[in-house]
Amino acid sequence: MKKTLKMAALALMVSMTAVSCKKKVSDADLTSKATTVVATYPGTTVEVKDGQAHLSGVFATQADKDAAIAALKAVEGVKDVHDMATVAPATPAVEVNVVDAAVLQKVSDAIKDIKGVKAEDVAGVLTLTGTASSADARKVKESVDALKIGKYDNKIVVK
Incomplete structure (x- = not known):
């Protein structure tokens, strides 16, 4: 019984050590991955600090901005996305006056x-x-x- 208890404690200790030794992704690696994600949106940048992605720049549409945020959240190791980006104002349609x-x-x-x-x-x-x-x-x-x-x-x- 003592032997079984020792084996269980050893197994628990080994499994806890394995979990705590899980390789942590560096901010530089995360920034590289995140930059690849937002590269399709010109005028935007992303920086990762402590697993937090900081998105900035100007997006053409709100849909593009939402897609970039979702893609950044999907990057393994990114804990959260801080949205500091803006959406470019829509250009008003040019009104052409023509007599009917x-x-x-x-x-x-x-x-x-x-x-x-x-x-x-x-x-x-x-x-x-x-x-x-x-x-x-x-x-x-x-x-x-x-x-x-x-x-x-x-x-x-x-x-």
């Missing part, structure tokens, strides 16, 4: 009888150009105003 083709056609039809005057899209603004007598210029203005199209640029030269 139907509106342009309606105005052109309304002024077709007045020679020397035309309607066109100039930088997204309906613009009336050309030369006309004062009576014709008044007719153009009344015709266009009657369409209730809103704002337009009247550059008709009255002769």
Whole structure:
């Protein structure tokens, strides 16, 4: 019985020693592994101290940032990820102003009888150009105003 107890104690001591002798991964090795993980995200860096990964830089999207954090947490030996990174603001869509083709056609039809005057899209603004007598210029203005199209640029030269 004493022999069995000694053997059990020895086995317990050997197993505890084996567990405590488990090889610890160095921060340098973890930093190398973590850097490989975030290398696919330009503008980002990671540093590991005491098993804690410190992520910094700018990600293109929140999804990229979340994926990088998940990948870092999956690196064996990384205990936690400290997120110090940001997400680049979305670039606003460039608004291109264009006069609706139907509106342009309606105005052109309304002024077709007045020679020397035309309607066109100039930088997204309906613009009336050309030369006309004062009576014709008044007719153009009344015709266009009657369409209730809103704002337009009247550059008709009255002769």
